[in-house]
Amino acid sequence: MSVAESYRPEAAEASVLLGGASHDLPIRRGTLGPDVIDIATLYQDTGHFTYDPGFTSTASCESKITFIDGDKGVLLYRGYPIDQLAERGEFMETCYLLLYGELPSREQYQDFRKLIVMHTMVHEQMARFYTSFRRDAHPMAVMVGVVGALSAFYHDSLDIHDPEQRKMASVRMIAKMPTIAAMAYKYSIGQPFIYPKNDLGYSANFLNMCFAVPCEEYKVDPVLARAMDRIFILHADHEQNASTSTVRLAGSSGANPFACISAGIACLWGPAHGGANEAALTMLQEIGSVDRIPEYIKRAKDRNDPFRLMGFGHRVYKNYDPRARIMQKTCHEVLDAVGHGNDPILQVALELERIALNDDYFIEKKLYPNIDFYSGITLKALGFPTDMFTVLFAIARTVGWIAQWKEMIEDPLQRIGRPRQLYTGATERSYMPIEAR
Numbered sequence: 107m108s109v110a111e112s113y114r115p116e117a118a119e120a121s122v123l124l125g126g127a128s129h130d131l132p133i134r135r136g137t138l139g140p141d142v143i144d145i146a147t148l149y150q151d152t153g154h155f156t157y158d159p160g161f162t163s164t165a166s167c168e169s170k171i172t173f174i175d176g177d178k179g180v181l182l183y184r185g186y187p188i189d190q191l192a193e194r195g196e197f198m199e200t201c202y203l204l205l206y207g208e209l210p211s212r213e214q215y216q217d218f219r220k221l222i223v224m225h226t227m228v229h230e231q232m233a234r235f236y237t238s239f240r241r242d243a244h245p246m247a248v249m250v251g252v253v254g255a256l257s258a259f260y261h262d263s264l265d266i267h268d269p270e271q272r273k274m275a276s277v278r279m280i281a282k283m284p285t286i287a288a289m290a291y292k293y294s295i296g297q298p299f300i301y302p303k304n305d306l307g308y309s310a311n312f313l314n315m316c317f318a319v320p321c322e323e324y325k326v327d328p329v330l331a332r333a334m335d336r337i338f339i340l341h342a343d344h345e346q347n348a349s350t351s352t353v354r355l356a357g358s359s360g361a362n363p364f365a366c367i368s369a370g371i372a373c374l375w376g377p378a379h380g381g382a383n384e385a386a387l388t389m390l391q392e393i394g395s396v397d398r399i400p401e402y403i404k405r406a407k408d409r410n411d412p413f414r415l416m417g418f419g420h421r422v423y424k425n426y427d428p429r430a431r432i433m434q435k436t437c438h439e440v441l442d443a444v445g446h447g448n449d450p451i452l453q454v455a456l457e458l459e460r461i462a463l464n465d466d467y468f469i470e471k472k473l474y475p476n477i478d479f480y481s482g483i484t485l486k487a488l489g490f491p492t493d494m495f496t497v498l499f500a501i502a503r504t505v506g507w508i509a510q511w512k513e514m515i516e517d518p519l520q521r522i523g524r525p526r527q528l529y530t531g532a533t534e535r536s537y538m539p540i541e542a543r
């Protein structure tokens with residue numbers, strides 16, 4: 107099959123030559139990024155599917171939410187560069203922006219914040235739900251279960267065809283996710299749950315629910331609350347990544363929003379996705395000192411060694427991940443605030459990055475640090491154990507998942523997602539009774 111593109115600005119189309127016959131395919135143009143060849147009628151017209159495992163060349167949907175230019179290292183939420191939002195804005199503003207498309211006015215911001223804080227508590231019976239998990243359960247396992255179970259508690263926000271119920275489900279998930287995550291953490295360490303405090307900001311409240319205990323006064327350090335907020339902004343959305351695509355696919359069948367977000371959390375858990383920050387920190391700790399770096403660089407370059415430099419490389423970014431720069435800065439701020447400015451693991455990370463960025467293997471393959479390279483060190487300094495790292499990612503990404511789910515549900519052309527396949531299994535054969543096999 108050859109695709110000969112005959113691009114014209116107004117009536118652009120590509121042609122596919124199949125068995126001597128040419129089939130025209132429209133080319134669609136976005137506001138930014140590569141044009142796409144629209145193959146929606148290809149099967150109907152030619153009887154052929156396309157094959158693209160891992161979706162490396164396939165746009166699965168049309169979206170107005172987030173844009174990434176991986177070659178230039180650009181990430182925009184609704185058109186706003188991530189560094190501007192992270193350095194000058196707040197997570198609540200980012201939530202509003204992702205959900206509604208514009209930054210809120212002061213009044214809209216206050217109304218939105220009020221709506222969120224009214225829903226920070228979870229149904230009291232949910233606390234009992236937690237006690238059925240083993241104490242040593244991974245908090246992501248607890249998150250998948252508890253978030254999925256929200257649909258068993260909030261029956262009045264399950265109708266995806268009712269805009270008001272969709273809104274309530276969205277607000278509930280953004281508001282309750284920190285509470286659910288903090289409860290998972292408290293349960294794992296055997297401490298009592300701490301109720302949300304609605305006079306605190308979103309991130310300060312989360313830190314309070316994680317680190318306060320009922321027997322003494324706990325004051326959230328504003329530097330750490332700001333860092334947490336920034337980390338949430340950096341992770342809030344990332345266009346059609348694996349977990350977001352999972353949420354969209356689950357939602358395309360009409361599944362309720364809580365079930366869809368639970369599916370997203372399950373996908374995020376994987377080490378090639380949200381689990382990489384945990385893996386990056388483990389790797390840095392294993393390296394331990396600057397003099398051992400060359401040994402690990404050598405292993406990362408060895409084709410016969412499955413070891414990879416965790417926190418390096420990205421499917422989309424073939425340049426420095428713009429989130430990694432802000433995360434590196436945030437990492438320094440947090441380490442200074444907690445008095446670990448000379449953390450040896452940070453020294454290993456800085457030196458590893460310097461060596462890798464000057465090494466031909468990493469240069470040729472365009473492997474740069476991604477957001478996870480510095481996030482593990484930062485989250486550890488904030489006081490979180492490694493198995494909570496992906497949970498924090500899930501809190502932040504919830505708004506992105508919801509915005510993408512909402513965009514899909516509100517699209518009048520939305521249909522159930524149903525990929526096709528290239529079948530290479532057995533051809534038809536007859537059943538044999540067991541005694542004849």
Ligand code: CMC
Binds near residue numbers: 347417421473476
């Ligand atoms: N260390 C060493 N070599 C690497 C690395 C790495 N971290 N990443 C990619 N490569 C090599 C890989 O071996 C391959 O080499 P070759 O062409 O010789 O076979 C080449 O670079 C291309 O790699 P790929 O696996 O085909 O690329 P991909 O787009 O499928 O994978 C990735 C992207 C992020 C899964 C991969 O770079 C990786 O495993 N990185 C480490 C894990 C990690 O940090 N993941 C976090 C991703 S960012 C968080 C998020 O957005 O969810």
